Every structure is written in C-alpha cells, then in structure tokens.
Amino acid sequence: MAGNVKGVEQLRQLGKGLEAFNDRKFKASVSRRITKVVKPAAEPAAKERAREILPKRGGLNHLVDDAKVTVRTRTVGRSVGVSVTMRQTRGSDGKQRDLVHLDEGRLRRPVFARGDRKFWTWRDQPVRAGFFSDPMTALADPIGKELLGVIDDVMGEIDSHLKH
Numbered sequence: 161m162a163g164n165v166k167g168v169e170q171l172r173q174l175g176k177g178l179e180a181f182n183d184r185k186f187k188a189s190v191s192r193r194i195t196k197v198v199k200p201a202a203e204p205a206a207k208e209r210a211r212e213i214l215p216k217r218g219g220l221n222h223l224v225d226d227a228k229v230t231v232r233t234r235t236v237g238r239s240v241g242v243s244v245t246m247r248q249t250r251g252s253d254g255k256q257r258d259l260v261h262l263d264e265g266r267l268r269r270p271v272f273a274r275g276d277r278k279f280w281t282w283r284d285q286p287v288r289a290g291f292f293s294d295p296m297t298a299l300a301d302p303i304g305k306e307l308l309g310v311i312d313d314v315m316g317e318i319d320s321h322l323k324h
Contacts, residue, residue, distance in 0.1 A: 167304055168240055170311045175235030177318040190314050194242060195231040197306045202244050203229040205295035213288040220267070223257055224291070242307065246292050265289030 178187050207224050214221040228247045234240055248259050258268065267287045270280040 167308050167311065170308060170315075171233075171235055171240045171242070174311050174314060175240065177315055177322075178235055181318050181321060190235075191233045193310050193314070194233045194307060197310055198231045198242060198244060198303055199229055201299055201303055202231070202296060205299060206246060206292045209295045210291040213291050214262070215267075215287055220287075223262075224259070227259065244296055259292065262287065263289060263292045 174190070178190065206229060207227070210224040211221045214223065224246065230245050230247055232243045232245070234243075246259050248256055261268065265287055267285045268282055269285050271283055273280055
C-alpha cells in the first residue's frame with residue numbers, strides 16, 4: 161500500500177548524521193517534521209479516493225472516514241524509508257475492516273447474514289482496487305521533493321551542531 165519515494169540514499173545519510181549527533185529529542189523532531197510533510201497530503205487524498213471508488217451501498221465508501229493514516233520513518237537498517245499506512249478501523253457497526261484486501265480489490269462479506277455468525281457462508285466480492293495505493297503513488301513525487309528539502313535542512317542543522 162505504498163509508493164516508492166526517491167531519496168533513500170539521502171535518508172541513509174540523514175540516519176548516519178542523526179547517529180553522530182546522538183540526540184533523541186532531535187531525532188523525534190525530525191520524525192515529526194517528516195510527518196508534517198506527508199500526513200496532510202496523504203490522509204485527505206486517500207479518504208477522498210475511497211469515497212469516490214468504493215461501493216456506496218451499505219456505506220462502504222465512508223468506511224475510511226475514521227481511519228488513521230500513519231507515517232513511519234526509518235533512517236537506519238535495511239528498510240530505510242518513509243512508509244505511509246492506513247490503520248484498520250472499526251466501522252460504525254463496530255466491526256473491524258481489512259483495508260489491505262479492500263485496497264487490493266477484495267471485500268469479504270457474508271452471502272446471507274442470518275443466524276449465528278459462525279455458520280455464515282462468506283465470499284470475496286470484487287471492488288475497485290487502489291483506494292489507498294493509487295493516491296499514494298500519485299503523491300510520491302511531490303511529497304518526495306518536499307521530503308528532500310526537509311532532509312537537506314536537517315542535514316544542515318546537524319552539520320552546524322557538529323562543527324560547534
């Protein structure tokens with residue numbers, strides 16, 4: 161559910177700089193700065209796309225209204241990068257939804273929801289795929305450019321602190 165953003169090497173350099181600087185509060189502030197760039201663009205785009213392409217009958221298109229978009233930044237290790245995910249939520253009916261499969265175009269639903277739930281017959285129903293991955297892929301380049309600017313600013317701050 162994520163697009164590839166350019167700048168992995170810059171994130172690795174940032175990670176090395178943060179390790180050399182060795183200040184936990186500064187590391188946390190860098191993560192917050194990255195989140196401030198990514199989340200305001202990602203969350204409304206994903207929710208708007210879901211309202212457009214998910215089935216309206218039964219309110220499935222409004223399923224993601226309460227969903228949380230999470231931004232995670234890794235600057236060390238093998239999986240260096242910024243990942244954007246949408247956490248599974250419970251609908252207004254209190255049932256948890258599988259957003260990963262929904263983004264892949266599969267909705268698991270009961271054929272006839274009568275009687276005890278353990279005796280229901282379940283089927284996968286195809287729905288339009290990409291309510292989350294399509295907007296994230298479209299936003300990868302513009303957000304990537306902003307992230308490179310943030311990384312450059314942070315690297316400048318680290319360099320100035322390390323020189324003093």
